[in-house]
Amino acid sequence: MNRLQISLSGITLANPIIPASGTYGFGDEFAELYDINCLGGISFKGTTREARYGNPLPRIAECGNYGMINAVGLQNPGVEHVIAHELPRLKSHYNGCIVANVSGFSVQDYVETCALLDKEPIDILEVNISCPNVHNGGMAFGTSPEAAAEVTAAVKAVTTKPVYMKLSPNVTDIVAIAKACEATGADGLCLINTVLGMRIDIRRRRPVIANRYGGYSGSGIFPLALRMVNQVACATSLPIIGCGGVSSAEDVIEMMMAGATAVEIGAANLTNPMVAKEIVDRLPALMDELKIEKLTDIIGIVNHE
């Protein structure tokens, strides 16, 4: 028996660990350091209908020891290039669950990109309605239940793949948005994306990030992410991929106890490129210590009173 095994919408993952989109590229850099087949899944770099350069530089600001702000702005080569080049390469050396992260600037963008990916060897569509770094972009869809529902329904109509909506924390009521996605047919949810933030260079008297604001990620957002995962887990019956500030095996257990079925590792990959493998390796001993027989036993366990 594989004690770490979990399942998302009928897809079996050897363990719940998935590097988060935008922090792992297509895995090439990490494959130089370790065999990436140890990972339950990989959520590849956010992909749009057309190629994008993204935002002006600087795109990165550090936030002490707890995180960073990024305003990359969905730099990617476009879905057709991804299908022709990146996906075959990833597929050739990775056997686990491939999560295709998709962004758009209109409902039509999402529909076309997801329709193209529907014919490809990906396992899950992760529909990003929560990127804080593009004007008129994904986050606008993730900040109202009506818009989130519209994207969910439109994407579901053009794909047979499981559709997981990636939600923004930059909202008043994430539960209302989660419920809207559930009501319109989402197969699962992924939360949270980055938290809109800012840093100022006090010597130059101007924002550090050229785009002024960016997405704050890293261990500093873990409590916020955990709270939102728990709220959504209590209010919907969809499987949840928990994400936000996870940087240790302990954080993974905590996220699963809050209600996550799988767990994405984001900014931590950028500072310790070995972290995802280290977490996978550490989990069995930690489970022994915590008397957890198998990980599926603890999903949402704090909600079972």
Next chain:
Amino acid sequence: MKQLTFEIKTNEQIAKNVYRMQLCGDTTGILPGQFVNIRVEGQFLRRPISVCNIADGILTIIYKVVGVGTEAMSRLPIGTQLDVLTVLGNGYDLSKAGDKPLLVGGGVGVPPMYMLARQLREIGKNVRVILGFNTKDEVFYEEEFRALGCDVTVTTVDGSHGVKGFVTNALDGKQSYYYTCGPLPMIKALIQAAGTNGEVSMEERMGCGFGACMGCTIQTTQGPKRVCKEGPVFPAEILIL
């Protein structure tokens, strides 16, 4: 990319706000123009620092204290074990040097020129070096480059040491090719004045430093390029400055 542990052998100030650190560890595979990315206790992001030299299992880096991370680095005692990513970036293309390559370093753009100069001297090139600084308190490595047998000119903006003015004041246009690293205004002026092809090491604020985050991507005439992965060294003619 490799993730390795290095031990600090020396960590000393060599000019105003500028420190040299010598690190003991596995230096195999490191090329001139590449950089290392160092984890500093108390900081979320690593600090990317250009490689100044490798010799006998010792990695030398020279860094300027510009913020909390490099300030913390300057206080690290001898014997400290550091988590370092090495073999990052592409490095300079020595095959383009020609007979009389010119190396131009400005400020903390000087260090990567040292290993390049050493390797070019080892293959018998006549290496001319121009080192640009603001003032004499900031000057470092003038004698080290001379000891390699390079023809060295130092410029200072205030004229307190060497030739007064900018690195472009010391150009003679007789180089076969140039290699440079330094502040953007210097690079722009050099590309304008050089009269030959050359290559430039770019500096940008990085997230990961190994190609995953897209934090440091610049636009070039050949499309978007990650400074940390496809760079930091680019042919001057493809840069959009």
